Amino acid sequence: MxxxxxxxxxxxxxxxxxxxxxxxxxxxxxxxxxxxxxxxxxxxxxxxxxxxxxxxxxxxxxxxxxxxxxxxxxxxxxxxxxxxxxxxxxxxxxxxxxxxxxxxxxALKDNPFSFTPDAEKMAIFHAQAALILGQPASQYYEDVQQYLSAQRPYEYWENLGLQGIADFIVRLDQGTNEQSLCTNFGSLPTPLLLSISRLLEHSQPSYPLLSTLSQYLNQLLEHEECSPDMIAALVRAISNTTLTQTRDEMIINVLSSAYATHTEVLLAVATRNLTSLYQPEILHAFLERLAICDAGQQAFTRILSDLMFLPEMRALILKAFRHDGLSDALRHAIGAMLGQKRSASSH
Incomplete structure (x- = not known):
């Protein structure tokens, strides 16, 4: 057997x-x-x-x-x-x-199939494992809790540990954690905001938190001097919510903004907001921006190749390729991608 x-x-x-x-x-x-x-x-x-x-x-x-x-x-x-x-x-x-x-x-460490997750995923994994095992949060958790409830000076953020932030994220439903984050989110230092936003993709933001994230993201989209990394982090932060209509509206706003041709922003849409791309209008806008992204044809081909590995996405993307209203840039990118694939398969 x-x-x-x-x-x-x-x-x-x-x-x-x-x-x-x-x-x-x-x-x-x-x-x-x-x-x-x-x-x-x-x-x-x-x-x-x-x-x-x-x-x-x-x-x-x-x-x-x-x-x-x-x-x-x-x-x-x-x-x-x-x-x-x-x-x-x-x-x-x-x-x-x-x-x-x-x-x-x-027993399974020294084999070609083992891997080490990146620091953010490792921190979230350990935070979730502690919850499952009924173990206390790490020693860094209390510091984060106090900072996010404005009990520490602004500059204290540099002392906060990644594991403590991850512990806080998986415990958003405990005490006043979520309320503290919503109240103080917009006034946090940018490096801490980046870290929190990236970790939030592993949670399911409730309505109050999603509203906070959406309002902040909309504010940033109106200003062209913001870092694309911050936009990408917020796109990741809203990705796992069950309130998909609000999330999809935000993705449309992002794809309509000046940040939509930055590869890190498009990657955040493609890899974290997959179900948003099930909507034909969002998929079409995504493909148009991807065709003119700052990393060129290579990014177009690699990102779509990964998405098309999923059977349901493959069918939707191939259907979108046949859309009447494609721009010349998108037609060119599709032709170059399919030409590469045909060339590779003939060798």
């Missing part, structure tokens, strides 16, 4: 929680991953042709002895798990399990 990674890692003494670590840190159901392992369904959240997965394992009786692994699985052209890679990981795990001198933490 085929050995499944999910069944090997979760048994009567062990709990397993899976996270997708690709575009943002989000829960991945074990049932879904089991179906992915069995090649019954494609991986639901591919990023750069891989499934990026964080694994948290613990024994309920020994919660402080948890185990964390980060594994990236290559996907085939249809988004299904490449079985040879999965089998390799399972075999390594089984071999190492038979060797008592190998530390469990290291």
């Amino acid at each position: 085929e050995k499944l990674l999910s069944s090997l890692l979760s048994h009567k003494d062990n709990r397993l929680r899976l996270f997708d670590m690709g575009r943002r840190v989000s829960k991945l159901s074990t049932d879904v991953f089991t179906k992915v392992e069995q090649n019954l369904v494609p991986y639901p959240m591919p990023f750069l042709h891989h499934a990026w997965i964080g694994m948290l394992m613990w024994n309920p009786k020994k919660k402080d002895e948890n185990l964390i692994w980060f594994l990236k699985f290559p996907l085939d052209e249809q988004g299904f798990l490449v079985q040879a890679a999965r089998d390799d990981i399972v075999n390594r795990l089984l071999q190492n399990a038979l060797m008592p001198d190998i530390d469990k933490e290291d």
Whole structure:
């Protein structure tokens, strides 16, 4: 009988929680991953042709002895798990399990499929893991809480740790955290605003917070001297809300602004606000801006190639390519992209 990674890692003494670590840190159901392992369904959240997965394992009786692994699985052209890679990981795990001198933490570390998340994702992962395990927030959390409720001087922001900010973000629903953030958001130093906004993509902003973010973003869009990085960070911040109509209106505003040809802004739309692109008018505006973006044809081709790896997006993009009202710039970019693909496939 085929050995499944999910069944090997979760048994009567062990709990397993899976996270997708690709575009943002989000829960991945074990049932879904089991179906992915069995090649019954494609991986639901591919990023750069891989499934990026964080694994948290613990024994309920020994919660402080948890185990964390980060594994990236290559996907085939249809988004299904490449079985040879999965089998390799399972075999390594089984071999190492038979060797008592190998530390469990290291059992899957030295393999071609492990990866290290960036600092922001790592901080959010640890903050979420602490919540799941019923552990307290990091030592940096209280400082952030006090600063964001205006109990610390303005310049104190330089002392705030990334892990403390991540702990605050995953605990927005506790106490007056969300209210403090909404009240003081617009007066925070820019570096702190950038950090908070990027981490907010891993949360689901409520109506009051989404309103705060939207108002601030609209203010910045009216001024051309703002950093595109700040616009991109705010686009990421609003991306995971359940209030999709408000988010989509904001994406239209962004794509209508002077910042819409900056690659980092377009990347934030493409990689974090995927469902906004399901709307034909938003997708069309996005494609038009991407065709004239500051990083040129290479960015157009790479960003669309990643989006078209998703079957539903591929169909929508190909349909948009046939739209009557395409600009000459977009027609040229599409022709160059399809020409590159045909040239590559002929070699």
